[in-house]
Amino acid sequence: MFRTLHPNIKARIGISFLSKLIGSMVFPFMAIYFAKEINIGVAGILLMINIAVQFIASIYGGHLADHIGRRKLMVWGEWVKVGAFALMLLVNSPFIVSPWLTFVALLLIAVSQGFTIPASDAMLIDVSTREERAYMYSINYWANNLSVMIGVVIGGWFFQSYLFELLIGLLVMSLVTTWLTITRISETLVLSERREASDAGIRNLFRSYQKILYDARFLWFTAGGIAVLSIEFQRNNFISVRLADVFPPMLYSFGWLGNIPFDGVKLVSVLTLVNTLMIVLFTAPIAKWVRDRNLQKWMYVGFMVFSFGFALCAFANHIWILFGATVILSVGELLYVPTRQTILADIVDDSMRGTYMAFNGFVFQIGKLIGAGSLMFSPYIGKYGMALFILFCGLVGVLMTFWALKPTTRTVRQE
Secondary structure (H helix, E strand, C coil): CHHHCCHHHHHHHHHHHHHHHHHCCCHHHHHHHHHHHCCHHHHHHHHHHHHHHHHHHHHHHHHHHCCCCHHHHHHHHHHHHHHHHHHHHHCECCCCECHHHHHHHHHHHHHHHHHHHHHHHHHHHHCCCHHHHHHHHHHHHHHHHHHHHHHHHHHHHHCCCCHHHHHHHHHHHHHHHHHHHHHHCCCCCCCCHHHHHHHCCHHHHHHHHHHHCCCHHHHHHHHHHHHHHHHHCCHHHHHHHHHHHHCCCEEEECHHHCEEEECHHHHHHHHHHHHHHHHHHHHHHHHHHHHCCCHHHHHHHHHHHHHHHHHHHHHCCCHHHHHHHHHHHHHHHHHHHHHHHHHHHHHCCHHHHHHHHHHCHHHHHHHHHHHHHHHHHHHHHHHHHHHHHHHHHHHHHHHHHHHHCCCCCCCHHHC
16 A cells, blocks of 8 residues: 555655654753753753744744645755754764753754644645545554664664764754655645735734634644643653663663663663554554544543553653553553544644644644653652653543544534
């Protein structure tokens, strides 16, 4: 079935794979970077600002994607990333280390992603049929997780000692993905020059989002997604920082494997490897198994299993318990991701896909914001308080999504 997919879909899956492969060697560890170079409190504030900037950029980026085209924004965004990665490389070289200029580079990357992600998501819906989408999202999800698995493992072992070399690879790969975007992606939205000039302004931006604010179904669905994604982003924030403190660099006994040099950063990368390996191995069979069942029911089950696994990771200090918790959260992720993506594609307004997908960025950006914010309030509630907070987020996700999908919930089409 992969051969029958639109060339844009195949190209985008490949570009995303390469981009995430090298990015996963660096970005999951930026909380640790800022905590080390400055302090944990400032690290949380900087990451929250970065997330807010990406969110604001995505609001306008989704609107532009519906009015000037998907490809233009994607190409522009790739070039901005090239410049940002070059700056990050320069300020983390053997000659100078500046966490503040590194933060500036991250802001540029945030703006770039805010413009390109809604355009890319809308393009995937443009060129796919309803029958293809479950398969398309499963393949894209599989490829993304495979790239993250490889990238995080490499980054976990080399980030602290070979950051400069990793950033060189990041810059080179960014140039490659820019070239692929220019040469392999075709425009999927055809608009007249008159419409481009008249509809892409700020006034029409507010009109577009005003329509979404009347779509109660989509708003509740988005709110439920925020609650669930805020759980996942604990991995690169509270959980990674906690494990880095709990497991300082030293020799650890691994039974018959003997004593191995290990630390919390490496543990985060290994746990991520376990999670991603399960996703890579079981995405296809789980997606096939769920396809003929009640999607909503298994999505809700996935939410709760996912939150339970992360709640264990929030307080467990035993390595093997952490491994078991990772297996549990992986099962939940396998259940809820493809089901939620398929339902999402069905409920968006086809005439405003870019705007809807940008608004869906609330799920990721506010989820990231809550994840980064946990670095500030977690010292006050402790690890057990964080475990309860994670479980609460899972329950809220279920309730809000259930309310969104009730037949009586208002949509834009009913206005």
